[in-house]
Amino acid sequence: MTDDKSPRTMKTVETSWDIIDTLEELDGARVSEIAERLDIPQSSVSTHLSTLKQRKYVIKDGQEYKLSLYFSSIGEYVKNRCTLYEAGKNEIERLAQETEEYTHLVAEEYGQAIYLHEAKGENAVGEDHFSKRFEMATELHSSAYGKAILAHFSEERIEQVIDEYGLPARTENTITTRNELFSELDQIREQGFSLNDGEEIRGVRAVGAPIQQADGSVLGAISVSKPVSRMGDEMFREKMPEIVKSTANVIEINIETSKSKL
Numbered sequence: 615m616t617d618d619k620s621p622r623t624m625k626t627v628e629t630s631w632d633i634i635d636t637l638e639e640l641d642g643a644r645v646s647e648i649a650e651r652l653d654i655p656q657s658s659v660s661t662h663l664s665t666l667k668q669r670k671y672v673i674k675d676g677q678e679y680k681l682s683l684y685f686s687s688i689g690e691y692v693k694n695r696c697t698l699y700e701a702g703k704n705e706i707e708r709l710a711q712e713t714e715e716y717t718h719l720v721a722e723e724y725g726q727a728i729y730l731h732e733a734k735g736e737n738a739v740g741e742d743h744f745s746k747r748f749e750m751a752t753e754l755h756s757s758a759y760g761k762a763i764l765a766h767f768s769e770e771r772i773e774q775v776i777d778e779y780g781l782p783a784r785t786e787n788t789i790t791t792r793n794e795l796f797s798e799l800d801q802i803r804e805q806g807f808s809l810n811d812g813e814e815i816r817g818v819r820a821v822g823a824p825i826q827q828a829d830g831s832v833l834g835a836i837s838v839s840k841p842v843s844r845m846g847d848e849m850f851r852e853k854m855p856e857i858v859k860s861t862a863n864v865i866e867i868n869i870e871t872s873k874s875k876l
Contacts, residue, residue, distance in 0.1 A: 629654065630662050634681065637672065642680040696721065698825060698833045699730045701868035706836060709861045710735040713838050713854070720759045721834040725775035726751035727760050730834070739841055740818060755795055756784045758810035758822030759835035764795075765802035766824050766832035772799070787812045807855040808835075812842065819845040821854040823862035828870060836862055 629652075636648050645663065649656040663679050666672040673682045693699050702719045710717040710733030719731040728751055734741070754760030754775065764772055772795075781790045789795045802808045810820040822837035838858055845854070 626662075629658065630666065633659060633662050633666070634671070637679060637681050642675070642678045644677050645679070648679075693730060696730065697869055697872065698865075701872060702825065702834075702836065702865040703731045705861050705865050705868070706731050707733045709733070709836070709838065709857070710738070713840070713857065714738070715844075716740060716839045718759055718837045718839070719834065720763075720836075722754070722763045722832065724751070725754070725771075725778060727754055727757065727763065727835075737844070738839075740815060740839065753779050753782065755781050756788045756810070756814045757837070758808045758820035758839075759837040760822075761798065761802055761810070762808040762822040762824040762835040762837070763832050765799040765808065766826065766830070769796075772796070784814050785812055785816045787816075789813065805855070807859055808837075809850065809855075810837070810839075811850075815839075817842050819850050821850065821858045823855075823858045825862055825865050825869070827866075833869070836865065 632652050633648055636651050637643055640647065640651070643651075645656050645659050648663075649659045652659070663672060663674075667674060667679075670684050671682055672679050674680075698721050699719070706717045706719045714735035714737040716735065716738040717733045718729065720727045721730050722728070752760070754764045764775070767775070773792075776792060776795075781792070781795065782788070783790050789798060798808075806823065808822040808824075810818075810822070812818060814820070818839055819842055820837045820839040822835050824835045825833045827833060836858060838854060840849075840854075
């Protein structure tokens with residue numbers, strides 16, 4: 615999602631990134647598979663892959679190309695220079711210890727959620743699902759952290775996000791209409807926390823809260839996920855929201871104090 619309504623782009627760069635995206639999607643691929651998927655000549659694919667390999671961003675395993683660990687290094691570089699990550703990672707660890715469940719710290723870019731950090735409490739479940747979340751950006755409307763972020767966007771930006779990514783159903787409980795989503799976002803702004811009642815994973819509830827700057831802009835959000843069997847209504851709607859909001863407030867204070875040291 616971009617604010618530039620008339621971006622000027624370079625076709626060769628676009629093709630290289632299309633190839634990178636395809637290698638990620640297919641978990642490695644041959645030249646012929648990439649060419650077929652992107653509908654471009656194999657000679658063009660080979661040239662781009664040779665360049666990427668020379669720059670060490672892909673490796674060749676037999677006849678198959680795969681993304682290299684150089685991307686991991688770039689990701690760590692970016693994350694470690696993220697103020698939200700530095701201010702929030704220890705608090706997320708403490709929250710996991712306190713709740714004994716999975717806790718999450720996410721940022722927002724281009725209208726999607728990007729996982730920065732997660733911590734696993736003693737009773738946490740859903741490891742496979744949450745581990746995969748680190749591998750991709752996700753829509754905001756079906757998660758507690760995502761809705762906490764959306765609630766602090768302008769109406770115009772919310773509409774832009776919906777237009778670009780839609781409101782796909784993750785479960786039968788996922789919000790899939792604009793009117794229902796806007797109604798819930800109004801409630802989130804009023805109460806200061808968000809709820810996910812089996813909307814992302816069937817049988818799992820989550821409570822989220824936004825991380826905001828002093829000017830009210832939102833940097834990201836945190837959340838705690840629990841199975842419904844361990845998250846009754848009182849815990850879900852009263853006790854856990856206070857715990858999550860308190861942790862979010864500490865992270866916001868960490869961010870403000872870090873700025874004062876600069």
